[in-house]
Amino acid sequence: MRDATVKAMAGPRPVVLSGPSGAGKSTLLKKLMKEFDSVFGFSVSHTTRKPRPGEVNGKDYHYVTREAMQAAIDNGEFIESAVFSGNMYGTSKAAVQAVQAKNLICILDIDMQGVRNIKKTDLNPIYISIQPPSLEVLEKRLRDRKTESEESLQKRLLAAKVDMEYGKEPGMFDVIIVNNELDVAYGQLKEALLEEINMVKKRPESS
Numbered sequence: 592m593r594d595a596t597v598k599a600m601a602g603p604r605p606v607v608l609s610g611p612s613g614a615g616k617s618t619l620l621k622k623l624m625k626e627f628d629s630v631f632g633f634s635v636s637h638t639t640r641k642p643r644p645g646e647v648n649g650k651d652y653h654y655v656t657r658e659a660m661q662a663a664i665d666n667g668e669f670i671e672s673a674v675f676s677g678n679m680y681g682t683s684k685a686a687v688q689a690v691q692a693k694n695l696i697c698i699l700d701i702d703m704q705g706v707r708n709i710k711k712t713d714l715n716p717i718y719i720s721i722q723p724p725s726l727e728v729l730e731k732r733l734r735d736r737k738t739e740s741e742e743s744l745q746k747r748l749l750a751a752k753v754d755m756e757y758g759k760e761p762g763m764f765d766v767i768i769v770n771n772e773l774d775v776a777y778g779q780l781k782e783a784l785l786e787e788i789n790m791v792k793k794r795p796e797s798s
């Protein structure tokens with residue numbers, strides 16, 4: 592699927608963060624959005640999973656029913672969508688356009704199926720893979736997060752094994768960051784995005 596709708600709104604190059612569930616994508620991107628709030632904007636995905644304690648509808652995700660999500664997908668409202676750990680997730684055109692309309696760098700936090708699908712569009716993002724130091728560490732982080740049932744945890748670990756292999760395929764990602772020490776990983780993320788950050792900061796309309 593080639594998608595011209597989103598490209599037509601093109602501002603700065605979007606950024607895709609992907610990698611196994613529990614690798615630390617949200618943690619890293621929240622740090623980035625906090626430090627550079629006038630540079631980055633988060634693409635708020637849709638999902639059919641239930642909100643976790645503390646998550647806010649419209650901020651972390653748009654929480655929708657399967658029926659509503661499928662209808663919107665069938666209506667061509669999504670750039671990509673996937674089923675992950677038994678729930679539907681997807682990036683709407685509106686979510687990306689809302690960020691691009693503000694001339695911010697749009698950040699997408701998506702799984703590997705999303706990466707494959709975005710590669711078929713004209714979005715042309717920078718692809719960054721966030722990897723855990725090991726599967727054992729990943730499992731510990733997911734268990735310590737206390738957000739998943741045992742069933743969901745096992746599905747996520749299974750997906751992580753595939754994800755960690757796929758992430759190594761040459762040309763799949765522009766940058767691969769192993770999130771061992773958080774501050775080190777965050778430094779590497781900033782370094783990878785420095786050029787884009789400086790470009791946005793230099794624009795006259797940027798505050």
Ligand SMILES: Nc1ncnc2c1ncn2[C@@H]1O[C@H](COP(=O)(O)OP(=O)(O)OP(=O)(O)O)[C@@H](O)[C@H]1O
Pocket residue numbers: 610611612613614615616617618619732733735736770771772773774776
């Ligand atoms: N470098 C790190 N060292 C130790 N713990 C970390 C590190 N990075 C993240 N964590 C913790 O690991 C857990 C998983 O992180 P996070 O929720 O950011 O992962 P994620 O990749 O966004 O997962 P998901 O894809 O499921 O949303 C969180 O509890 C977070 O606080």
Ligand SMILES: Nc1nc2c(ncn2[C@@H]2O[C@H](COP(=O)(O)O)[C@@H](O)[C@H]2O)c(=O)[nH]1
Pocket residue numbers: 609610611612616636637640671672673675680681682700701702703704705706
């Ligand atoms: N393909 C897509 N994947 C997405 C999207 N939004 C989030 N995700 C990925 O889902 C898993 C699980 O997320 P969680 O919040 O339930 O832990 C994670 O890997 C996200 O990156 C999306 O719009 N499309």
